[in-house]
Amino acid sequence: MTVGLGSEGPDEGAAWTILSAWRRQSALDGWRFPGDWQAPETALVVAALTCSMPLNESATLLGAARAQQGVGIAESIADYQALFSCLGYAVDCESLQSLAAGWVEANETCTPLSCVDPVTGLATAGHFQAMLQHAVMNEACPSCDYLQGEIVFPSADAGYRPGWALLAELGQIYAEELPPGAVVELTHGAEARFLLPSTPNNLAKLQSCHARVQSLRPELLGPAQLSYHPLRGTDNQDNDAPAGT
Template sequence: MANRFPVVMRSSTQLCHEWKERSSAYGWAFPSDWHVPAVDAVCDAITADADVWAAAERLGRKRAAAGVSLAETLVDIDGLAAVAPSRYTEPLRRAVSLGWADRITAPPSTVADPLTGLVTPEYLNIRLGESYRAAEVRGECVSVRSALVVIRLDLSSRTGWQRTLPMILVGDAMRRVFDAGQSLALLGDAVAVALSDRDNMLARRARLLCSMITHQIELDPEVSVPPPSVWIETLPRKYSTAVDLMAELGR
């Protein structure tokens, strides 16, 4: 893609800022999750006139792990290409694409997150597939018997341990409320879900979970975050759409 704007070299920080502005203008869906350490590595390489390949591959893997589609990832790279020297455009697109594909096709390294004890999105997708196949055999829609309870915390202004500890509390509360073999998964830094039976107790469990998490947050002096958002999410009719939904919820 040809540069549409004059290229003026900046410091790494300035380049990062201009890239983010351009990416937002091109339609990046979630501005709060745009910045990751790999972004800084890419900007450092460009401003140092160095090889950008390794940093761009890392960025591609990070975007895939965060559930960002390849199309959106490459539109983001087009935003960088608009403010970086044109010789970087093709290497950036190729390296990011390879990194993205590498992460998507790699087997999960573990079934559960070691801190929260919640299973990975990859494992949840396997359990979802089982639910959809069972519903197909019964000749019914999967949402008749199954649903998701989604828990989201606002951790946007927290870093380090202040981002990790609240989700540990969430995992503990989820295991106490959903203690009958439900799949409890960590979808992102601030989002968890429970794949549960849709019965007449589900709404009550969701309310109880919200109350328990709020209570634990209030009691812990090391945690200072707003109360959680907890809701019941209806599963879509198709499994492929459910996988996309998990990626979207985790962002």
């Protein structure tokens, strides 16, 4: 079905305005991770809308993309309905059915997503990046400040790659030493990237974690090097937390 704004061609300014309004409305309606909302398929839906083109095809593609992201069908439908809500339109039921059909078809074939690396027990690279985006955008907790940093070994620069047992041991240390609010990704080269709320207690835990990692197999890994700095998000540009090593 065609639902449009009466434009004869694409209007980039109007498209960005609609995308922003849609994203805000979706967050208000319960979208859980604002940093993961934007996708190429959302722009396709808005482009069809601004050009008064049928929405069915772009809605099908969006439904498939949401399934591949690991978004549930209820949340995908609520997100699509938010588009019409922010514009003051009645929901286009035909394209909504297309979105649901795209989600179902993709969900039958896509591999389930996981946030946990099976070797280290810590965050996957994709999950860490998503959580970093959330913190940068400061939408999950506008009043929160974060520390971002890494613990690296010189052996990684030399090309050494530890076995799975050593990676699992490192993963256990990070899980035990860092607070529940921390997100840690441990690469298979033993480089750890972390993100955690900036508090004196968490900084003390970070230093304790570093000391424990330092003592693990130094003959293989070498001295662990810790560095961190305040994460500069959209709403915490005045964060004065010190960087450190």
